[in-house]
Structures are given as structure tokens and as C-alpha cells.
Amino acid sequence: MLGRGMLKGLWVTLQHTISSFTSGPRRFPKRYLDGPVPRPEPSTQGMLTLQYPFEKYEMWPRFRGVLVHLRDPETGQSRCTACMACVRACPHGVLTVTGEGKGRERRAKTYTYELGRCIFCRLCVESCRFDAIEMGQEYEFVSTTQDQTLNLEEMLALGDRSGIKHTGEAWGQVE
Amino acid sequence: MGFLDALPLTVMDWLRGLLGQGLPAWGVELVVGLIKVVLILVVAILPVIVLTWLERKVLARGQDRFGPNLAGPYGLVVAFADAIKILTKEDIIPQAADRQVFRFAPALVLIPTLLVFTVVPMGRGMIAADLNVGILFAVAIGSLAVIAIIAATWSSGNKYSLLSMFRSVAQLVSYELPMAFSVLTVVLVSGGLSTVRIVEAQVIPFALVMPIAAVTYFLASLAEANRSPFDLLLGESEIVAGHNLEYSGMRFAMFYIGEYAHIFVIGALTTTLFLGGYQGPILPGYMWFLIKTMAVVYVVLWIRCTWPRMRIDQLLDFSWKLLVPLNLANLMLVALVFKLAGTGLLGSLLSLVVNVGLLVAVGTFLVRRARSSTSRRTRALVLGEV
Numbered sequence: 001m002l003g004r005g006m007l008k009g010l011w012v013t014l015q016h017t018i019s020s021f022t023s024g025p026r027r028f029p030k031r032y033l034d035g036p037v038p039r040p041e042p043s044t045q046g047m048l049t050l051q052y053p054f055e056k057y058e059m060w061p062r063f064r065g066v067l068v069h070l071r072d073p074e075t076g077q078s079r080c081t082a083c084m085a086c087v088r089a090c091p092h093g094v095l096t097v098t099g100e101g102k103g104r105e106r107r108a109k110t111y112t113y114e115l116g117r118c119i120f121c122r123l124c125v126e127s128c129r130f131d132a133i134e135m136g137q138e139y140e141f142v143s144t145t146q147d148q149t150l151n152l153e154e155m156l157a158l159g160d161r162s163g164i165k166h167t168g169e170a171w172g173q174v175e
Numbered sequence: 176m177g178f179l180d181a182l183p184l185t186v187m188d189w190l191r192g193l194l195g196q197g198l199p200a201w202g203v204e205l206v207v208g209l210i211k212v213v214l215i216l217v218v219a220i221l222p223v224i225v226l227t228w229l230e231r232k233v234l235a236r237g238q239d240r241f242g243p244n245l246a247g248p249y250g251l252v253v254a255f256a257d258a259i260k261i262l263t264k265e266d267i268i269p270q271a272a273d274r275q276v277f278r279f280a281p282a283l284v285l286i287p288t289l290l291v292f293t294v295v296p297m298g299r300g301m302i303a304a305d306l307n308v309g310i311l312f313a314v315a316i317g318s319l320a321v322i323a324i325i326a327a328t329w330s331s332g333n334k335y336s337l338l339s340m341f342r343s344v345a346q347l348v349s350y351e352l353p354m355a356f357s358v359l360t361v362v363l364v365s366g367g368l369s370t371v372r373i374v375e376a377q378v379i380p381f382a383l384v385m386p387i388a389a390v391t392y393f394l395a396s397l398a399e400a401n402r403s404p405f406d407l408l409l410g411e412s413e414i415v416a417g418h419n420l421e422y423s424g425m426r427f428a429m430f431y432i433g434e435y436a437h438i439f440v441i442g443a444l445t446t447t448l449f450l451g452g453y454q455g456p457i458l459p460g461y462m463w464f465l466i467k468t469m470a471v472v473y474v475v476l477w478i479r480c481t482w483p484r485m486r487i488d489q490l491l492d493f494s495w496k497l498l499v500p501l502n503l504a505n506l507m508l509v510a511l512v513f514k515l516a517g518t519g520l521l522g523s524l525l526s527l528v529v530n531v532g533l534l535v536a537v538g539t540f541l542v543r544r545a546r547s548s549t550s551r552r553t554r555a556l557v558l559g560e561v
Binding site for chain 2: 013014020026048
């Protein structure tokens with residue numbers, strides 16, 4: 001009967017009203033979840049809305065976020081040798097690298113990464129033969145100017161934060 | 176009558192005494208009257224601030240969302256944020272509009288709603304004007320709100336608004352009748368039209384004595400206030416937005432305030448007529464009034480969060496083919512029961528039995544008719560077959 005259906009509907013919304021307070025990860029006193037939030041299962045009860053600026057979803061391992069430098073655990077420096085492979089690979093000319101030293105001692109002096117023009121294609125990472133750079137998990141790098149850049153130290157810090165040890169870990173390319 | 180219960184009255188008496196020192200009798204009455212007017216304005220407008228927040232919260236919780244939670248703690252000051260936003264909007268008057276009526280209509284929306292509060296007893300002895308035809312006044316004034324809608328739509332010079340007005344009037348005419356019948360049942364049992372008398376007559380709340388009348392009154396007042404599921408005149412999908420389509424800025428806000436004040440009026444009148452008004456144990460009368468009113472308001476919002484909008488033919492069918500005959504029968508049976516058994520406990524109990532029996536009988540009748548019916552529409556409507 002129509003009336004029974006309507007009462008059933010009221011019962012469903014009442015249950016949801018109550019369960020939004022009593023169950024699920026955001027149950028009553030808790031407003032925001034800490035850290036990266038795992039994506040909820042479809043069967044999860046309670047409130048599922050991601051409160052974006054305060055909560056963020058976990059990104060999947062192969063997510064192509066902002067470019068980071070990886071630290072060599074022995075020297076504590078970047079492994080970059082300023083071979084310019086990434087600069088040549090980049091379709092947009094986003095990277096500018098200058099090096100210093102000769103032969104095996106050659107290291108990157110500056111490494112400039114222009115955020116405003118990067119298309120996150122990962123060609124630079126694929127061209128790197130020194131295990132030096134990788135795409136991280138971070139994605140909130142909106143720039144208000146065309147020429148906003150990251151330098152070597154900032155990219156190293158981002159690499160530390162991402163927890164990535166070697167290039168291509170998530171792609172199964174590390175032996 | 177405890178100290179807390181009588182506190183507002185004590186304050187009022189003290190004030191009268193104080194004013195009596197320097198003012199003539201008519202002056203005292205004038206000042207007291209003005210204070211009452213201000214109090215009614217506060218009682219009518221304050222819930223609007225709470226309700227704009229509450230409606231969004233209740234709807235959100237029913238749909239597994241947070242609702243407003245950034246403006247202030249738990250989003251409590253969202254009404255003020257809305258007000259500031261709406262005050263900065265441009266006030267547009269369409270070229271085709273009848274300018275004077277167009278300007279006057281938003282003010283007219285709020286007046287009937289405010290007037291109803293004059294006859295609502297909000298506590299023991301706390302009533303602005305104890306008219307001896309109180310509930311008749313409330314019903315008559317309540318249907319005046321449609322005048323504002325007619326004025327607003329006709330003066331807008333917009334076809335969609337006009338369609339909205341047609342729907343609104345058809346709805347009002349249909350639902351005024353079952354509403355009047357259910358009120359009549361209450362009047363019959365309580366033996367008076369005064370709202371205070373109706374409240375005092377409810378030793379057992381009338382919702383338990385005659386549930387059919389209570390539910391009918393509640394649904395009919397939803398229709399009168401144009402609330403979901405009877406908010407046909409606000410059909411966004413078919414007629415853009417309805418009667419407030421051409422309004423913007425503060426004029427639109429007046430419709431908004433009127434709508435929320437009307438929800439509170441539904442709560443207040445349902446409480447007065449069927450839930451025993453200010454009567455209740457331990458807590459002071461005005462607290463009981465507030466609690467009951469907010470409970471009814473919650474049901475209104477709960478329904479908004481659940482039921483889809485009814486079609487116009489379903490709406491009219493529901494009123495003319497179900498509510499009107501049901502309430503006529505209910506009125507006669509209740510009259511008979513109370514004539515035979517008296518208005519005591521026995522009468523109340525018998526009335527409840529008769530009400531439930533009537534409901535079961537009508538339900539069975541409808542289902543049987545639908546089973547033997549070959550009309551797909553009837554079967555779908557009553558039996559839920561697709």
C-alpha cells in the first residue's frame with residue numbers, strides 16, 4: 001500500500017539520521033578524520049562526505065603528483081648528476097638544471113621545476129638513469145603565477161615526506 | 176502553578192504595577208499591549224533563525240551528510256551568513272510587474288503568520304488575546320496567506336508564477352475542508368472555540384483520543400503552508416520555482432521567513448489542538464509548549480527529507496476522496512460516542528477505538544476495491560503494484 005511505503009520511507013530516513021550520529025568513522029564528537037583517509041567501502045554506515053580541506057583521501061600508489069627528488073641514503077644528497085636526460089625528455093621545457101664538477105663527481109647545482117606548465121606525464125622520471133626523481137603523492141600546488149617554481153631543496157623535502165625510496169617502486173620496476 | 180511556571184506572568188504583573196505609578200490605566204494597557212506585540216514578533220521570528228539551520232541539518236543527517244558546519248560552531252550562525260548574503264543582492268523588479276502590488280506582497284506573506292500567534296497559548300495564562308472564537312480566528316487567518324501568494328504571483332507578470340498560484344489555490348480550497356472538519360471535531364469535544372479552553376479540555380491529548388483528526392489536521396496544515404510533500408507550487412522541475420520566482424534580495428527573504436514562520440505555526444497549532452498545549456508534568460508550561468512544538472516541527476522537516484512531491488491529481492484525490500469523507504465519518508462517530516459515553520475516560524477510550532476501527536475499515540475497503548479493480552492506476556496507487 002502507498003501508506004505503508006511512505007511509513008517505510010520515514011523509517012529509513014530516521015535510521016540514517018540516527019546512524020549518522022552513532023556509526024561510521026565520523027560518529028558524533030568527531031568532525032574530521034586525521035591523516036590521509038582511506039576510501040570508504042560502499043557498505044560503510046554513517047556520513048561519507050569527505051570534508052576536503054580538512055580531510056584528504058589516500059592517493060593510489062601510481063598517482064602522478066608533483067615531481068620530487070629522492071635522497072641518497074649514503075650521502076644525504078640528491079642522486080641527480082645533471083645529465084640533462086630529464087630536461088631533454090620534458091615536452092614542455094619545465095625543468096632547468098645546472099651542474100658542477102666533472103666525471104663521477106658531477107652533481108646538480110640547481111634544479112628548477114616550473115609547476116605552472118608541468119603536465120605530469122612522468123617522461124622525466126622514465127628517462128632518469130640515476131634513481132634521482134619520482135612523481136610524489138602531493139597535488140595541492142596551485143600556482144597563482146605562471147612562473148612559480150620549486151628548487152632542489154624543496155623537492156628533496158617533498159621526497160622525504162613522500163616516503164618513496166626508489167624510482168619506479170609502485171610500477172614494480174625495482175629489483 | 177509553580178514559581179517558574181508563573182514567572183512570565185509575575186514579571187508582567189510587576190511591570191503593570193510599576194507603570195501604574197505614573198501612567199493612566201489606558202497608558203498601562205497600551206504599553207503592555209506593545210510589549211506583547213514585540214514578544215510575539217520575537218516568538219515568531221526567532222524560530223526562523225533556528226529553523227533555517229535546523230532544516231538543513233535534519234535534511235543533511237537524513238541523507239548521511241553534515242549540513243552546514245563551518246559558519247560558527249556546528250554551523251549555528253548560518254542564518255546570519257544567509258542574511259548578509261541576501262542583503263547585498265540587487266533588488267530587481269521586472270518591467271511587466273505591477274510595481275505597487277509587487278512591493279507589497281512580501282510584507283503580506285508574514286502578516287497572517289504573525290497574527291495566528293496572538294491566539295496561541297504558550298503557557299498557563301500566556302496568551303496575547305484569549306478570543307472566545309480563537310481557533311476560528313486561527314483557521315481564518317491561516318488561509319489568508321494565499322492572498323499574499325496571489326498578489327505576489329499576479330503582480331510578477333510571469334506565466335510560471337501564475338501556474339504556481341493556480342496550484343496553490345486549488346490546494347488551499349481542497350485542504351481547508353478536511354482541516355475545518357478535524358478542528359470541528361476538537362471543538363465538539365472540548366465544547367468551545369477558545370484556544371485556552373481547548374487546551375484545558377485535553378486531560379488526555381486529543382491526538383490519542385482521535386488520531387484521525389490529528390493526522391488530518393497535520394497533513395492539511397502542511398498543505399496550507401505549502402510544505403513537502405504538498406509543495407506543488409514550488410515545483411522547481413516544472414514551474415522553475417513558483418510564487419517567489421521574480422523576487423530577489425530582501426523581498427525573496429521575506430517569503431523565506433514567512434515559510435519558516437509558517438512551519439512554527441503548524442507546530443504551535445498542532446500542539447494546541449492535539450498535543451495538550453502547555454500541559455505536562457514537572458517542567459513549566461512554556462517549556463512543554465516549546466518541546467511539543469519543536470517535536471512537530473521535526474516531523475515536518477523529517478517528512479521533507481523523505482517524501483517526494485505529490486502530483487496535483489494525487490493531491491486532490493487524497494483530499495476529496497479520502498480525507499474529507501473520512502473526517503466527516505469521524506466527526507459523526509466521535510459526536511455519537513461522546514454523546515453516549517460522556518467526555519470522561521470511557522468516552523476518550525471509546526473514541527480511540529472508533530477511530531482506529533474506522534481507519535482499519537477504510538484501509539480494508541480501499542484494498543478490496545483496488546484488488547477487484549482493473550484500473551492500473553488504482554492498483555498502483557493503493558496496492559503499490561508497478
